[in-house]
Amino acid sequence: MLQLASFGMQMMSAAQTHRDQTAQVYARYDQANRQAALNNGLAYNAYLHVNEEQMLHTKAFALDTFSLHKAIRRAKASEKAAIEHQGGDSTFGTGQARLMNVERMGLEALARKDLNFQTTLRDFQTRRKNVTLETLDKNNRAFSGLSSLPSKTGLVTQIAGLGIDKYVDVGYYKGTDGKIKSRWGD
DSSP: OHHHHHHHHHHHHHHHHHHHHHHHHHHHHHHHHHHHHHHHHHHHHHHHHHHHHHHHHHHHHHHHHHHHHHHHHHHHHHHHHHHHHTTOOTTSHHHHHHHHHHHHHHHHHHHHHHHHHHHHHHHHHHHHHHHHHHHHHHHHHHHHTOOOOOOHHHHHHHHHHHHHHHHHHHHEEEOTTSOEEESSOO
């Protein structure tokens, strides 16, 4: 009877250990999912910030471009007025060259402005990519230490092994002659 009670206690202990291990694994899964959700929320906020910054830069670029076109038109008009004031014709010779220089300098300024804007856009793309990679890295670290659930088959096998051990303990004994004998009869 004592052997049967011992078997019952060992079986309940094995089942409790299995339940505890399962609960720990689920708790780690839950913690990793919460961390990933936090990481993803932080990434979302970072994307919003980068997008808002890009929008402001784009608006500033559009205003600056408009201002440069306006300045080019103003400079060309001033140059035409100066040429006319000098009695020259702005379509021939020196007057035409002066107008082309004004146009060229304005277009060079626009090209520099566009190059700077393209560099800024690439910077925003790189920042978004870095946010993505950083979030993936953090999420990978959150999930990397997770283990699988304990095996129910292993629990059943452990209990069966305990049962066999107890059966052997109850069913056999060592005789006075030192030989192992069955309690159930030979």
